[in-house]
Amino acid sequence: MRIVDVREMTASIASPIANAYIDFSKMTCSVVAVITDVLRNGKPVIGYGFNSNGRYGAGGLLRERFLPRIQEAAPETLVTDAGDNLDPFKIWSTLMTNEKPGGHGERSVAVGTIDMAVWDAVAKIEDRPLYRVLADRYRGGVADDKVWVYAAGGYYYPGKDLGALQDEMKSYVDRGYHVVKMKIGAAPLDEDLRRIDAVLEVVGEGARLCVDANGRFDAATALAYGKALKPYGLFWYEEAGDPLDYAIQAELAEHYDGSLATGENLFSHQDAQNLIRYGGMRPDRDFLQFDCALSYGLVEYLRTLEVLAEHGWSSRRVVPHGGHQMSLNIAAGLHLGGNESYPDVFRPFCGFADGIRVENGYVGLPDAPGIGFETKAELFAVMRQLAD
Numbered sequence: 001m002r003i004v005d006v007r008e009m010t011a012s013i014a015s016p017i018a019n020a021y022i023d024f025s026k027m028t029c030s031v032v033a034v035i036t037d038v039l040r041n042g043k044p045v046i047g048y049g050f051n052s053n054g055r056y057g058a059g060g061l062l063r064e065r066f067l068p069r070i071q072e073a074a075p076e077t078l079v080t081d082a083g084d085n086l087d088p089f090k091i092w093s094t095l096m097t098n099e100k101p102g103g104h105g106e107r108s109v110a111v112g113t114i115d116m117a118v119w120d121a122v123a124k125i126e127d128r129p130l131y132r133v134l135a136d137r138y139r140g141g142v143a144d145d146k147v148w149v150y151a152a153g154g155y156y157y158p159g160k161d162l163g164a165l166q167d168e169m170k171s172y173v174d175r176g177y178h179v180v181k182m183k184i185g186a187a188p189l190d191e192d193l194r195r196i197d198a199v200l201e202v203v204g205e206g207a208r209l210c211v212d213a214n215g216r217f218d219a220a221t222a223l224a225y226g227k228a229l230k231p232y233g234l235f236w237y238e239e240a241g242d243p244l245d246y247a248i249q250a251e252l253a254e255h256y257d258g259s260l261a262t263g264e265n266l267f268s269h270q271d272a273q274n275l276i277r278y279g280g281m282r283p284d285r286d287f288l289q290f291d292c293a294l295s296y297g298l299v300e301y302l303r304t305l306e307v308l309a310e311h312g313w314s315s316r317r318v319v320p321h322g323g324h325q326m327s328l329n330i331a332a333g334l335h336l337g338g339n340e341s342y343p344d345v346f347r348p349f350c351g352f353a354d355g356i357r358v359e360n361g362y363v364g365l366p367d368a369p370g371i372g373f374e375t376k377a378e379l380f381a382v383m384r385q386l387a388d
């Protein structure tokens, strides 16, 4: 078998929401299709991927550098030795030819998007859901049949008052979520505390709420928030300082004894290792949020999980950013702790299979081959444009 074409396009995920660092008024997302010559029901098997959210589409990198490397490679160098399926590891090495180490920048987004499409194709060619493929390859055949998810939202947007924030959070609880997440850091501390109090009126105890500062705070502000948040007993306090400032993270961990979470803006296993070495993260209570789509894909994620294991971290402490079906498959197949979910924001690149409801904070996965994009009509309507 072989790859016959790789295509990309840029889709908009613009909306008026804002976190403490950016608004999403111009946010875009790359979508990639890997088209193979394998036929199912007379149609070619196509793998799809997209680049999660928070980093813009990587169309320039894809068109100028990464897709040509696949197109120019001898087809037999991209498949398994038996020649019966794509080999994500060989494709990854081809993509990374003549790339220096370090300074990971956003090429990791381009590679992560292609990697997602490759794994979708691999599982479709095996005619099985990706999480089952992963469990067989890496976890002795045992997949989790449901994944813990939390509802991420609570953004700032023009005209949004406390009542609207409460309505939003109540609707997540009504839809089966047990834990919700809201943004902090775009307002002064006292106003954020009023927002937190308002959300807790709706969701109940602090253990059902995460807060996310999106890397906005300097050390003093991170600590001041930490002090004010402590009595709430929150589920976690996320990305307080700059994601690459491990000293802030470590200092916060010394003073804040509740759970911390970070990692969505770390894009390689080396960066993950630096966080573990220097960021003061505690394997008994903290959470790691690396997002494969932003960080060189699942091939690299496997290396990241290995590094974590070497440092004594359980894969159950990993709860990826991004709320996408790829991470949901990885969570179920590789025994992560859960996955983010965006019930409402980033449409249509949010949410999971149509018709599978969240129950008591857990969501199941469809039995469809691949990642399951075809089970999410609104998203697949965008992706399939690349097939025509």
Ligand SMILES: O=C([O-])CC(=O)C(=O)O
Binding pocket: 019, 053, 054, 152, 212, 214, 264, 321, 322, 340
């Ligand atoms: O607002 C964003 O950039 C998304 C984010 O941090 C999250 O989902 O944790």
Ligand SMILES: [Mg+2]
Binding pocket: 212, 214, 238, 239, 264, 321
């Ligand atoms: Mg975040």
